[in-house]
Amino acid sequence: MGVAIELVELWRGDLLESVHRGHAVVCDGAGAVAMAWGDPGAVIYPRSSSKMIQALPLVESGAADAVGLGPERLALACASHQGAAIHTSRVASWLADLGLGEGDLRCGVHAPSDRPSAEALIRAGEAPCQIHNNCSGKHAGFLTLARHLGAGPEYVEADHPVQVAALAAHEETTGEASPGWGVDGCSAPNFATTVAGLARAMASYATAGGRGGARAAAQARLVAAIIAHPDLVAGEGRACTRLMRACGGRAAVKTGAEGVFVAILPDLGMGVAVKIEDGASRAAEATVAAILVRLGVLGAQDPVALSLTAGVQRNWRGIETGRLLSRL
Numbered sequence: 294m295g296v297a298i299e300l301v302e303l304w305r306g307d308l309l310e311s312v313h314r315g316h317a318v319v320c321d322g323a324g325a326v327a328m329a330w331g332d333p334g335a336v337i338y339p340r341s342s343s344k345m346i347q348a349l350p351l352v353e354s355g356a357a358d359a360v361g362l363g364p365e366r367l368a369l370a371c372a373s374h375q376g377a378a379i380h381t382s383r384v385a386s387w388l389a390d391l392g393l394g395e396g397d398l399r400c401g402v403h404a405p406s407d408r409p410s411a412e413a414l415i416r417a418g419e420a421p422c423q424i425h426n427n428c429s430g431k432h433a434g435f436l437t438l439a440r441h442l443g444a445g446p447e448y449v450e451a452d453h454p455v456q457v458a459a460l461a462a463h464e465e466t467t468g469e470a471s472p473g474w475g476v477d478g479c480s481a482p483n484f485a486t487t488v489a490g491l492a493r494a495m496a497s498y499a500t501a502g503g504r505g506g507a508r509a510a511a512q513a514r515l516v517a518a519i520i521a522h523p524d525l526v527a528g529e530g531r532a533c534t535r536l537m538r539a540c541g542g543r544a545a546v547k548t549g550a551e552g553v554f555v556a557i558l559p560d561l562g563m564g565v566a567v568k569i570e571d572g573a574s575r576a577a578e579a580t581v582a583a584i585l586v587r588l589g590v591l592g593a594q595d596p597v598a599l600s601l602t603a604g605v606q607r608n609w610r611g612i613e614t615g616r617l618l619s620r621l
Contacts, residue, residue, distance in 0.1 A: 295332025300569065301576040303606070305615035313576030315552065315569035317584060317621075318492040322500040322562035324468055326489055328584075330621070333489035337568045338475055340483055342549030344371040344431050345515050345557075346466055346494055347481070350458035351434045352511035356441030360391065367518035368525040369430030373548060375528035376405025376425040383525070384429045393436060398423040399449045400432045400479040407528060428479035430525075435481070449481045456482050466494035478550060488566050491555060495564025498545070498557045516557055519545040532578040532601065536585065539597040543590045546581060548574065554581040558590055575617060579604070583619035 297314035304310060316331030326333050339346075348370040351357050357367065366387055374380035388394055405411045405425045414421055423429060435448045435455050444454040451474065459482070464471055467490035477483040486494075501512035519526055520542050527533035527548070536546050545557040552569030554577040565584050569576040582601040585591035591598050602619040 295335045297335075297570040298331045300330065300620050301573075301579045302618045302620060303615060304618065305606075310615065313552075313569050313571060313573050315567065315576065315580065316488045317567045317580055318489045318565070319584065319588070320489065320492040320496040320564045320566075322496055324493040324496055326492070327563065329489070331488075333492075334487050335568065336472060336485055336487055337491070337553065338477075338483045338485050338551070339491050339555070339566075340477060340549030340551055340553050341373045341428070342491065342547050342553045342555040342566070343463065343483070343494075344373070344547060345498060345512075345519065345545075346463050347431060347459045348434050348515055349462040349466070349508070349511055350455070351438045352514055353462075353507055354438060354441060354458070356438045359441055360437060362437070364514075364518040364521050365525060366430075366433070367515055368522035370434035371515060371519055371547065372430045372526045373427045373533075374430060374525065375407040375410075375427065375531065376421070377407035377410050377528055380407075380430070380525065380528070381405070381410070381424045384424050384433055387430075387433045388424075388436070391433075391436060391440065395422050395424050397436060397446065398426070398429060398432045399447070400426040400428045400481075402426065426479060428477075428481075431481075432479065449479075451482045460484055463494075466497050467491060468493050488568050491553075491566035492564045495555050495557045495566060496562065497564070499559050499564050500562045502559055503562070516545050516559060519547070519557075532574075532582075535597045536582060536591070536601075539595050540585065540591050544585060546585075548577065552577045554578065556581055556585060556590075558585075558588065561588060561590070563588065575604075579617060579619045580621065583621040587621060 301313040319328040471484040523537035551572035556565035
């Protein structure tokens with residue numbers, strides 16, 4: 294990974310306590326780098342920020358239309374949801390409509406990050422299941438595509454037709470041959486690319502509405518679904534959901550683990566990608582929010598923008614202890 298630059302600071306009193314370094318790129322509609330901080334050529338795993346790329350074959354192949362997937366399910370296919378009832382009920386219904394169930398997923402089990410849902414499971418004496426996994430919507434999409442292709446049940450294997458299609462979509466939208474892949478938290482392959490490649494892919498989604506062809510139509514549908522359902526893509530209190538609501542339909546944004554964040558800006562025909570070197574989500578959120586402000590998609594004085602780019606830090610008594618500040 295190339296040389297990262299200081300993007301976010303944490304101040305406690307008059308002392309600079311922590312610094313987050315990273316890379317950020319804005320690509321224009323032609324796929325060229327329009328703005329960059331750090332190294333655009335740094336190779337990264339996009340993690341869950343690439344879910345709209347992984348969902349592309351689902352729509353482009355005709356699998357989504359074959360089973361009548363609407364915008365809500367397409368949004369869930371791109372989601373890192375928090376396992377709230379609005380998420381799990383919809384994923385369970387989707388699987389049932391396919392004649393499948395929780396046992397057909399290959400994403401693994403973890404407790405919902407939505408606190409009321411986690412507490413409800415505890416009170417009921419029930420254990421979480423794979424539907425609570427934040428990637429269960431993406432995996433429902435994988436299962437839908439696997440059925441459409443007549444492929445086998447082990448859809449997370451790298452040589453499975455679903456993942457072969459995902460790799461093709463990844464390389465074609467990033468404009469780069471992937472140098473390799475790693476196993477993601479949900480067991481699916483995650484294909485590496487450069488920060489610029491990831492931003493280029495997001496720009497291709499941003500310009501989809503002005504292009505013809507099946508791919509552009511599929512990309513435009515996914516962007517519209519994400520923007521229409523920010524609550525399904527993440528959840529209440531989450532940066533993705535808060536930012537999309539604050540941008541008023543002008544941006545589709547998506548976080549990824551280990552300090553990755555992307556944005557699709559249809560009005561500007563631009564794509565954004567951020568990678569924080571130490572993997573800190575708070576710094577990725579601050580940086581993408583600052584870029585959205587710089588590009589005029591998010592108001593500088595918007596409460597969401599201020600909370601992320603100049604967020605007050607408080608202790609358990611509510612006393613202000615410092616501030617998180619974007620350097621952009």
